[in-house]
Amino acid sequence: MLLLLFLAAPSRAAEPLRLEEGCRIAADASVQLPAALPRLDRCEGRAPKDHIGTIWVDYPRMPTDLTVAKTWRLVLDNHVSSAVDVWLIGSKGPAQHYRYDPNAPDREWAAGNYLSMLVSPERPISRIVVRLADARSHTYVRAPKIARARYFVPIERDQASLYGIGVGMLALTILFHLSLFVAMRRRFQLYYCAHVGLLLIYGLSYSGIIHILWPSLTAAQNSALLGFSMTAATATGIGFVIEFLGNSTPVWLRRWAAGGAFASIAAAVVGVIVPESWSYALYMGANVIALHAILLTAGIVLRACAVRVPMASAIALAWAAPMTVSLMYPARTFGLIGDGALLDGLMMFAATIECLILSLPVASRIRNLRIEHERAHERHVMLERQAQTDALTGLANRRGFGEALARAAAGHGEPMPIALLVIDIDHFKRVNDQHGHATGDAILRHVAAHVARVAGAGAIVARHGGEEFVVALRNHDLMRAGTIAERIRVSMGVTFDTEPALPSVTVSIGVAAGFSDEVETILADADCALYRAKNEGRNKVMLADGPLMYAAAA
Template sequence: MVDLRNVRGWIAAGALFIAMLVVLAGPSYAAAPVRLEEHCRIGAPADTAIAEISKRLDRCAAPAPKGYFGTLWVAYDRLPDFTPLKKTWRLILDNNRADAVDVWMIGSDGKADHWTFDPNASDREWAAANYMSMLVTPERPVSRILVRLINARSHSYVRAPQIARARDFAPLERDQAAIYGIGVGMLALTILFHLSLFFAMRRRFQLIYCAHVGLLVVYGLSYSGLIHIFAPSLGAAAISNILAFAMAAGTATGISFIIEFLGASTPRWLRRWAGFAALGSLTGAVGLLLVPDRLSYPAFLAANLLAMHTILLTTAILARACVRRVPMASTIALGWVLPIGVSLLYPARTFGLIGAETIPDGLMMFATTIECLILSLPVAARIRNLRMEHERAHERHVMLERQAQTDALTGLANRRGFGDALARIGVAQADPAPLALLVIDIDHFKRVNDQHGHATGDAILRHVAGHVARVAGSGAIVARYGGEEFVVALRNYDLMRAGTLAERIRNSIGVTFDMEPDLPRVTISIGVAAGGSDEIEILLADADCALYRAKNEGRNKVMLADGPLVYAAAA
């Protein structure tokens, strides 16, 4: 069963994560790098002269569209004060899908300092929030920064570059890396937690949820740059593709989890619609990885449209579940409010509905981490309820099984229970062991029933059953074999020892009736057989034959199988 202390632990961990965000983000963002403001972006051959490019950028007559594929030139004119000069600055650029990056810092005299950057090199520098990072040292006052992106897919270039003194950027980089690392760690722990629960309960919604969180972990690793620890050869284009795939596929696993978790409370037609939406989002995610570069922009738009449709449908399903008061739907909705809102911002930015800088760095990481922490509560609660139902069903099964093996009148094992108990003995002992069987019958029981009634007969049966069980002891297997017949199995008994116990049962039965004046006194006859535990059927037949011999000899006797009379009532 899921311990509630685990749930409280997740809540505490989430509170700690939020507190760390506040503590770490506060002082760092006060000294954040300056964001460069884009002046113009044009498409032109890579070998165009810098002077010619600067003139075209000044006019900005034909800016490159979002679907442009080729070499891009981007100018930034509103710059920070680069004093003192000849000091190291850190410039971070959005993680573009490009083959090469060149940066020129142009002074008012027209002279420029040039730096190159390979975004797909395995040893490239990176910054938290998936920025390409490079160190620059201006040699003169800078009036324009010019960036050339060779073979770039323009639609991926959405965040403005940032620049700051390298020494000022270091603490910010440290704090951001710590925040993203904590977020990725929380997501990874969530997967481990729910995978452990899956092996206990094995429900499909658990696997879907783990797949969803797994995609978020991949997104977090790629976004934070931690993925380079595991895959140092990944370049900028590959990481951008992984990020896009994880976000698009995450909408598919998200709606699949919602439908599976809510179950039959969602109409079939809506579940089918959600299934098609999930398939569409997954297809769009795969398309982002497989389409040629020149078709990447249409694929990007299609994937965003499919993802937006899936997100809106997820919102509608959750809203419907909350209105109908489906159990735990409100908690799920609470966990999804922030990530759904943030997820809608990305397609909106793609289609130009909001500005490029509307989405702060790390917002999606924060939203997905909070989502997983909150969603762990209903998932854990559902698993706890399933576990309780499973245990109750198991208890009912055990009770019914016990009832099926127990004689209702006497409380002893019935014929089936006796057979199962003997079978368990055989399983427990690989080699045959000594075993003795006593078959006991109440003498003239039909006459007692006819004279005193069935109620008295039932009382006599319960009385004899209790006496036989007490004398036989806890190590014996005692059962009512049918009618007025009882059977006793004695492990590690030989024939003579079993006969002695049988006589003790027969001889003491009369004394017990002295304490029950309302019951007529009865006698019993017993047949005894002994052999190996692998000869149950033979022993039963031999003991039954001995019982019939005892009855034929006048009853109220103990008779050994295939042997002489050993005990008999006094004449």
């Protein structure tokens, strides 16, 4: 919102004046001003777009009278050049010469990726001539601007504020979505962060802020960063769209998109390493590749909107501005629009708007994914609980009993005393046969509830199979566990007094004790004790390897 307010607010400073190019010629490096002026007057030997070398540019008409003895700031398009020479030429007197080194670490620069220098006319000026050494003609597209130095201060302040806000928003967007990636880990988040990261590099390079972070960066390196970031951004843009829209995009279109993204990355890398002699061919090729990538991405998004893919319309809205501006660059390269059609900072503005709008569907998708993740986790927990629970009695089953014991042992840190009770309903098969399975199931539920109640809150109670139950008592010795077992046995019959529809049953119990690291042995001992109790007449509690502890009255 701050960016929009800045853009909407009128500048408090006068706009700088643009110089209108009269002629551009190519010349040998040895040509000096006296020999270049007649050629510029006749516009002899115009520099073609693919020229690499010394370029002379004439600005024969001044947009205003340059006040003599006042300081003016002249800003030039930042392009590949080893040296810049500027002559202020009047009708009388010698020309004033200024030299600018675009690769000097301490050079001046202006917001908007301009080279900047101060000039002070000593006499009335009628024309300005610029010589660019080792320059690429096709990269020199923006007209120079000139304004009184004292007027330029508020202009640069406003521009620096705008670019600073844009760069800050891009940086915050990356941090926000990287933090979300740590939680959600979706591939489209990485593509999106990479896309915004490349736009951030473009913003830093275009605004000149990168010179604060990297003072030794040359003009040529800055131009390479601009070209690399914008070309590679088309690849990450395609990758993001494909991943974000998911399987709604046909396989053939996904493959086409992958090829387009690869071409963009290749063009971005090659643009940094190719020799200068190939620069114009690569420049044209990169524009073709970028045009293909932009149109392809637009086609994928529009198709998704047509088939009503969720949030595709939000992506289309977010990318309407940057795609339109991006199409203007190849259109300018191919001569379809003029150089002045692309306003300074237009791409920076479009990229910032894109990130602001696009963050909404991305955040919405992440929110939906988080909700789906939480629901999936809840379903998983429920299924795990069901897998560990006996459906009839509500107690833990054999698997749940084992995992509960393992958790208890792990939380204790070292082997802990533990006692196991193995409980079996006496003559349960006979009861089932006489009264039916429905009654048998009711008896199982009744016995399960009674055992869990008497064993206490700290006990682990499970149905071990059929009519057999097992109880784990932590920090209990054999005698104490035997007492609880007897309490379960004795009180069992009383509980059926309140259930007249159910036949009363008795239970036999085997008890064993030891430590948590020998559960299998303890369980086997308790099982043996149970069989001894059953063999000796049932309705008894038997301690492992010991005598009959308690028995019912005959």
